[in-house]
Amino acid sequence: MANLLEVNDLLKTFGGLTAVKNVSLVVPQGSISAIIGPNGAGKTTFFNLLTGIYKPDNGSVNFAGRSLLGLRPDQVCKAGMSRTFQNIRLFPGMSALENVMVGMHPRLNINMVFTILRVGGFAKQEVHVREKASDLLRFVGLGGKGDEVARNLPYGDQRRLEIARALASDPKLILLDEPTAGMNPQESEAAMGLFRRIRDEKGVTVVLIEHDMKVVMGISEYISVLDYGEKIAAGSPAEIRANPRVVEAYLGRRATEEANKNATRA
């Protein structure tokens, strides 16, 4: 498998604090990978560096054969990398459908004259936008909820809507930031299914930040562990569970035992 994303020596400091310290990692095309680590380990900062919200101090990001360094977030999105947020950031007053429609922005013809005069296929584009947005809502299981205002949706639906919105720009890679935070085990189970379908049906590579070890171990093919901004381990779920440094810094004795128990049971 070719690597869709290659990150080399990524560095970011805030004041005196090093948030991400020379992190390198690769994401193979069509994989599901996870980034784990304690709070404040720099996972979200890492996502923000990839998507152009922060500018890295050093290092390189190569995505689908081009460098993403120096691109603004909207350009990164257009290049095919899309994301969700740790604290849900939908457009709260817009309907679910409109949220997804906004997500299609980088793939649309945005032209003042075209819009004001409504000429040259404007109507056709609007119809297409609407249909595709509805399809995506159905894909994540929100079919029929298109007209509901985002802020009125239940928590789990909001998480799924964010994923639909991120998929709207036809990304090659989707970054999910704690997508199952606040879900109960049943909901997490369903979410895992959705992540697999994103990869299998849409062909989108998935990278997620996650705390729920059940989700991480159950779904990801590659795991990277960050601690104090540094990558301390990477490998398959089994390798990570067996890594003493990870156990000490992050997993703890008990969680590891449980994970092993689950693994043997499964």
Place this chain on the structure above:
Amino acid sequence: MATDTTSTSLESAAQGVSVTGWEAFKNSWFYKFTLFPLGQIFGFILGVSVILTVLALLLAVVFPEPRENINLTQQIARQLPDMIIGGVSIGFVYAMIALGYTLVYGVLKFINFAHSEFFMVGSVVGFEVMQRIGAAGEGVLEAWNPILLIVALVLSGMVISGTLAVIVERVAYRPLRGAPRLVPLISAIGVSFLLIDVVRGFAAITRNDFNLTYPVSQVSFFQQRPEITLTPENAPLLQFWFTAANRDEIDIGLRMTSLIIIVAAILMLLILNWFVNGTKQGRGIRAVSQDMATAGLMGINANLMISLTFFLGGAFGGAAGVLYGLNVGTVTPFVGFIPGLTAFTAAVLGGIGNMTGALLGGLALGLIETFLNGILVYFPAFGQRYTPVFTFSVLILVLLFRPSGLLGAKVDEKV
């Protein structure tokens, strides 16, 4: 200080060493609330003055003779003391207003657009009080102890503007707390307009005129103008200055009202700094400004703290108004707009929410303004009327390169 007793034992406990010498001095009340802030003030004045003088001299190198028979270097050298003193005194006025913006922004995260009107009200109250005292008979004002008179004027301005600020917050801002940011801002614009016209109506009824002239002329103390004359004899080290100015001696004239502003402002700034950083109530204000809901959970009455903040901000605006009025002589109900905007610029320049920043920004803008006024006269194409344009450009430049101001912490939004 209630907590000071706890501090030493804990500090030593924490560090495992006994606190002595410099460290102890650094933690002393005297250093934290007197020496350090005073040093900061003088450092800012010195720093900004030096930078501006250098810039002005650079300009003089580019345009040695902007007008016939005008040697710019000479003019700068001759005017320098006046420009600095004038700049510092107006700078303190700006700083005091800017503190009001910054305090309120710190707590409620919105720009109290009406703050300039607290300044205006202060200046009008100062006029009213002085006028009324003077109206009691001829020579009454002269008979007052000038220091007492100033204290009385400033205090009345502070109390009324402070109270007004508290009322405005309760009526026009508190019901809107938590609403989208534009909502309180628009309400504040409304309050600002309303206050201007209410004061104007009041002045129109009571005086049938709204140009209110302080009866400063009735007090000889305010007319005094202490002067220091520098000559090569008493200041041999400044020879280069005499050469640059092409003069044998340099008079440093000090307007009494400027001096009053400077002294009063420094005193008040010291008190404010102590209050916010050294008392329990001040700690409460800071806690509320960082996280209002949690402050409530800690037992702090957040509304009380907010009222207190508005009172402080309003009082400082009012005091600035009185001092400004004494200095310029005539005030109107519209007097708040330009100083208000400049002071806001100062607050932003320094980093809004940051008290030291407001001080630095105010002093910097005051000095920039007087330097521009002093120098632009010699450039007929521009002239002093463009000064506001330049000061405002400063704000835009700063915001472009440092969106959170000079001393504001650079915060990347948490995503």
Place this chain on the structure above:
Amino acid sequence: MQPVLEIQGLHTYYGHIHALKGIDVTVNKGEIVTLIGSNGAGKSTILRTISGIAKARQGSIRLDGKDITNKRPHEVTALGVAHVPEGRRIFPELSVRENLEIGAWNVNDPSLITQRMEQAFEFFPRIKERLFQKGGTLSGGEQQMLAISRALMSDPDILLLDEPSMGLAPVLVELIFEIIKRINAQGKTILLVEQNALMALEIASRGYVLQTGQIVLKDSAAALMVNDSVRKAYLGES
């Protein structure tokens, strides 16, 4: 056993959303009681209503027999409730010591403040090392420790803990729960809201299970742990 906290028929709304639909909860002296349930079930809302951040439409909350329903947060705190909010909510620009002093807002005796700080340091020695750092520079785990210490500064009759394990590494979660147990062992009554139902039930004496604003189950923690539906829904067993 004497109840410290009694909640009867509590109804709370957020705007038009009926968040709590008649909740009855009792917490006795010296107990750890836990509220478990999925996100949005109303666990945090109960805590928020107790401490006055959310307003109750109906029902009553009594603390040591005194009615504290719909009092304002600072009044509730003054009466002996300490609430460690979700997400810790440390004052980032205040030093650790100032954070602790704020926690003792209603205490005016400086020696008492010192004494309580020392007590907090016994539970969390790490806090003592960080005393003069700004709260915002602490790591997530340290912030949680500070948040709990800060709440203890008011020497409350009851401690409300909202998701103390949230966002913490598993290794730290174990530590925090260990300390919660110790705080309880020293006589503090605790009402604990937790997503991590397994850990919560392990240290609690009793538990309530919430679903969409209603209590669907209440029992001793041991019984809840072996309850089939609880195991399925909240402990993640299949």
Place this chain on the structure above:
Amino acid sequence: MTARTSSTSNPLAQMLGFLKQPMVALVAIIAYLLLSLGLLIGLDRGSTVFPLLSMIFFPPFVLAPFLILASPLDGKIKLALIAIQLIILLPLLGIFDSTYLELAIQICIFAGLALGLNIVVGFAGLLDLGYIAFFAVGAYTWAMFTSPIDTIFTINNWTVSANAFYGFVFLGVFFAGVAGILLGLPVLRLRGDYLAIVTLGFGEIIRIVANNLGSPVNITNGSQGLDTVSRPSADFLHPFVIGMEQITGRPIANVEPLAYQILFYFIAILMIVVIIVVARNLENSPIGRAWTAIREDETAAIAMGVPLTRMKLMAFASGAAFAGALGVLYGAKQTFVSPESFSLIQSISILAMVIVGGLGGIRGVLLGAVVVTLLNLQVLKNLSLQINAWKNVDAVIPGWFIIAAAVVVGGLLLYWAYRQLRAALKRREGWFSYLVPAVAALLGVYIAISSFGAQDFPIANWPSQLEPARYERLVFGVLLVIMMIFRPSGLLPEPRRKMELAASKREQEQNKAAGAGD
């Protein structure tokens, strides 16, 4: 409110139900239009109380389109009715009294400005307090090229003929749009309140510059402004006006000015129609959605691929472009352009229109523009005129009337405040907001009784400093504060905004409880 929803036996509700039938509504609206028009035409222009009556009768007539829009009629009929009113009835009224036509032109200009500002503030959420500057750009564009004042333009013969007006409307659009982009570029990185103050400063800078560009090179003629600005020819309307004179049987003293007014009125109406169509097309498009997204969550929007700078510049430019076109119209209509007309208070009054009507919604903004312009240009002005008219006839307000009025007004206010206060005390929050009006009411009654007592008040004693027309600031101020407290979503809220603000009310409740309002 409750009466309308709860009981159908209520006579008012029954009548409303009756009016819901389309035919009845149609007849009622036609009757309403004709009646309000008739009242205005029938007014005795020589009467002492004419200013007062005119002030009372005109608003119902101008507000008729909103009534029509709210009626249960078919869309096309609504449009036809509005067209009849605006294209036939209003000019007809103008022939009887051209001040109404003048008012209508002003309303159109301000409505256009409000719609333009609404794109920036309402759609994209960028608070622009210097919006009037773009209006100034348009006005100066036309004035500089046509005023005979000795400016650099006249000296170098850069002036253009009056008939270039129509071309200059587009030039005004272009220049103002460019100015919008120029303003936008440096300030776009700023958020919310910062943006507001910086735009305010920009507006002031434009004004200061216009005020000072009289020397050393005379470009704008400084504070004196440019006069004798050209107007496009209205000669072709003369026969029409004369024809109207014959039809109505009313002699028209001066044909030329009236012809100009009719011309400008129709240009203004045309511009408004174009602006409404453009604004609507922008709103319902990917651009409009991107603006909403930016308004609701900038970071999320940019992460979803919305190019912030480009979209914000589009908002600034399109808002500014409207103002530019209207500025050209304004310059030609006034034939005089000076920095005075483009002060902060103008920017604020336009903002007030947007807010009063309802941020974001086109219909609401139009309503806001009509209401605020009427208030400013008619109500306040006519009250001043009325006072002066009474002064001239030495009218006296009887002492008993003052006391009765004070007691009634004060009493009503007090009663309202009392009821609100009681409710607020029960909620334990917000009571202070009602205490202030209550105290003010008591104070007002006290002052009225103590200072006027049983004495009659000769209106001639009314201080000229207290003429209502001078207090537009006060009116805007009160209006903005009251709207923000009681109805932040405006008179005709846009549905989405209504939800947004309702939801924020909820957060507000939580926050307030957190800070525990009293």
